[in-house]
Amino acid sequence: MNERQKSSRAGWLPKWLAPRGLSRPLIGIVSDSASCLPQSYRDRAGLIEVTVPIIVDNHLQGDDPQALMMGLAMGKSVKTSRPAPGEFARAYRALLDAGCHQVLSIHFSGALSGTADAARLAAASFGSAVCVVDSQTVALPLGFALADVLDARDAGAPLVVLKTIAEQSTLNTVYFAVPSLEQLRRGGRISALSSVLGNLLNVKPILTIDQGSITALEKPRSFARAQARLVCLALRDAREVGSNARLGVMHFGAEELATEIATELAPFSCQPVVIESLPAVLAAHTGMGVLAVAVAALDPQPDSEAAGHRTP
Structure with missing residues (x-):
């Protein structure tokens, strides 16, 4: 880890980001079920998590850990599939219709899944209202970054700052x-x-x-x-x-x-x-x-x- 990386971990939340107490966020956040977002953040307003489904023995199971455990124990074929672009489009539309001015869509590594590509396909129909970030990581490294994004968003940070925080999940x-x-x-x-x-x-x-x-x-x-x-x-x-x-x-x-x-x-x-x-x-x-x-x-x-x- 170099000095630039160490300094980037020094903590930020500048004083101008005073909590505004907004009941309705102006920036919606979309992520996926591979993020491992800590449980305490999952009920935040203006957040939608799109399920990345698993397929057990050719049956679509959504994000079902019990079905996965049983499938693995029985030696069945287990695969994953990216969400359909329409799933993201519905999430973006729901947030914008709820009053969000912009949406930041943050997803796990495109080298591991086509999830971020599906999000981009959906975002193309929304112009500048939706910004998609490929985090280039997965699980808690992404979950921690999402938590920071949500905290900063709720403290009043603009989209450009939120996007940078998401990109620094790497x-x-x-x-x-x-x-x-x-x-x-x-x-x-x-x-x-x-x-x-x-x-x-x-x-x-x-x-x-x-x-x-x-x-x-x-x-x-x-x-x-x-x-x-x-x-x-x-x-x-x-x-x-x-x-x-x-x-x-x-x-x-x-x-x-x-x-x-x-x-x-x-x-x-x-x-x-x-x-x-x-x-x-x-x-x-x-x-x-x-x-x-x-x-x-x-x-x-x-x-x-x-x-x-x-x-x-």
Whole structure:
């Protein structure tokens, strides 16, 4: 992490952003179910989350974790599909009809899904009223950025500031480990050769998001070691961020292990460590037992020159 990135995590919310107490936001926010937006933000006014559906054994299931768990347990085919552009168009129209002057649509990495492209197709019919951002990340790194966008929006920030905050989600880091690489291979996120080698050698790689794509960072030889490395990597990044570091843990079917990790990370987080179950659209590719950690600064400095740069 370079000095520009460190300074961009120094905290911002300038004094001119005094809360206005608006009952009806002037800027609507649209996201998708891959964002892992913390639960406490999901009831904010002027926010719509579009579901990225999963397909279990050729049956569309929406964002249903129970259907996914059953499908994975039974060895059924599990896939994902981008939302139809019409889903986004309906969300944009609903917000504009409700009195929003503009809409900011923020979505997970276009290198992993066509969701952002579907949003752009829908936005084309709304002209300058709708702005779409490909966050180039996913899960809590995106969720933390969305939380910042909502806080800034409700404090009166203009669209240009909100867009910059959304784009700086790439400064947030995420590391995850899976017990098996098979689901990632089936979804085309890693090569067949990597999956075979990983399973044969009992390698449980630490994966991260780099420039929007999944990248292998380290290759521990057991899942227990991978879990320990997740903690070490999160603590390293938290120390670099400093006193305003906030941390989160994600899992799918591994709540006990996620809670253990959160307990270890708690002294280094400026807020209670967020624990989130991974959305079905993401867990469909990682499979059962996935663990992940995320690190972000609270209220990152909206420096447009720093946006889009990231060091794993």
